[in-house]
Amino acid sequence: MNEPEEGGEDRELETRAGSDRRTFLKGSAVALGAGALSVSAGRASAWDDERERIDRVDTATSSDGMVAASDPRAVTAGTDVLDAGGNAVDAAVAVQFALNAVQPHTSGLGGGGFMVVYDAEEDELYAIDNRERAPFGATPDMFLDDGEPIPFETRITLGQAVGVPGTFKACDVALKRFGTHEVEELIQPAIDLANGARVDDYLARTIEEEHGKFNDAARAVFAPGGEPLGVGDELVQPDLASTFETVAEEGVGAVYKGEVGEALAETVQENGGSMTPADLGAYNVTIDIPEYVEYGDVTVRTQPLPSSGGLTIAGILALLEPLDLGQYDRQSIEVYQRLAEVFKLAYADRGEYMGDKQFVDAPWQGLLDPDYLDERRGMISYERATTGTQEPGDPWSYQPGSPYAIDPLTPDDVGAIQDAPRPSIANPLGSTTHFTTADAEGNLVSWTSTIEQLFGSGLMVPDYGFMLNNELTDFDAQPGGPNEVQPLKRPLSSTSPTIVFRDGEPFLTVGSPGGTTIITTVAEVILNLVEFDMDLAEAVAEPRFYGNSGPTVYPEASVPEGIQSGLRERGYDVSPFTTLGNVMAIQIDQQTGEYTGAADFRNGGVAYGP
Structure with a gap:
């Protein structure tokens, strides 16, 4: 399986004391960044720590709509659209374009993602897959050198790593199917921001960390004269503004059949x-x-393959439900130990069976079959860690038919894939962004957008001003498994834009960046709300915990030390992170229709309703 995406360092929380929220959103060029909350011995009590975390979640309420995103300037773009009569899809597209201008290190025209849309009039939910695809010329061995995987830090900067981007096509299709405004209206705030916007702490830190991999075009924008832009500097992107103007005039054809696309392909080939x-x-x-x-x-609805998020979250929740976590305190060793064991089981199956459903026949029925889940649940020890790496189960024994889209792996194939070098797990704030919108009519959007690593491949398209993804590194470098490289194939993802229903009505939108940790982050927020009866701010603030099929578990530093030591005593290799993920969420009051938006403090964000 692929490791979590790399992320930036902790962000400092910039004060906005004394500012009216609407004035702040309209006029501020400051992105709210939030530092990670770590445990310190000087705190008066665990309750003080918890109250501080909850208070740092940015929340808002409104009956007329809601936007939650990782930068206030993008939130402004979205809420202005809602104020002008646009719907949730219109607002989401405006947010996406604005984020490209102010957070070019996380998403943009050169990337892709996954989008879930609830159409209130139709009472239907749709998943719009804009995942990047491998080009026609891609080959299963293109990340090998003399039979060995190219080191991860090298292959993320290669032209071979760039997938055919889907973000703008998603904007175009979503607007034509669900929107009410035209692209030229929705892209205007992004044009203004591209012509000049203040560099915030998040962007400044990321430029400092990543500018070594930039091509000349990117270096000229973000580190002119070799000096990385710092906090408070003005980021001016005239080429990006010109590209946006071309898109406004010519539409989707400019990127996929016109001059922009030609320049993009030329950059990749070079x-x-x-x-x-x-x-x-x-x-x-x-x-x-x-x-x-x-x-x-509740019913949890989220992205299907090639995102592994949907099936893996489903597996986690289905394995957990009979364990009745609600009988325990949320911050108890019993809860964390059960999460660790269920995560190991779910991620073992994820890595073995999941890939692009247009190429791979995944045993989705078998994975969620009650008898299979009972079998897997029976492997859990409730007192000690499962040592070593968890092995996948055999869901095909519970699935009608047999796999047809891939040949069964030989033992040698499996060994080669499992032994292939993997990137070390990095701080999973993620070079991805999640945002969510709602309107007065009840339409909802939950959208996770990405260019993979921070600043993607480091390649900017010269004269056009946008960064290119390195999404194809989400394929396995070693051929032979369901996630091997193939032409036109989409690499496996963990992206999990989610909408939750209660009694058939929308209840929650939620999502996060964070690579493979997205899955556990989203699952835990849902558990906090449904199993532990938290309110939305509490559910987002609660310390997070990640584990995969391997022997190591990764608690946030704010997980109580007693829990961390208890996990060690039970046999776990415990490796704390400062923070995990950056959740954006909207909860719907099903009695009044009022929205509550929440933006995580971990990597900064704003929630606002018009």
């Missing part, structure tokens, strides 16, 4: 990739039916 304008012209998004799982009195 850096060793095979992408051509024909690859761009052939790209399209898919509109799918989201995965679902019932947990307690």
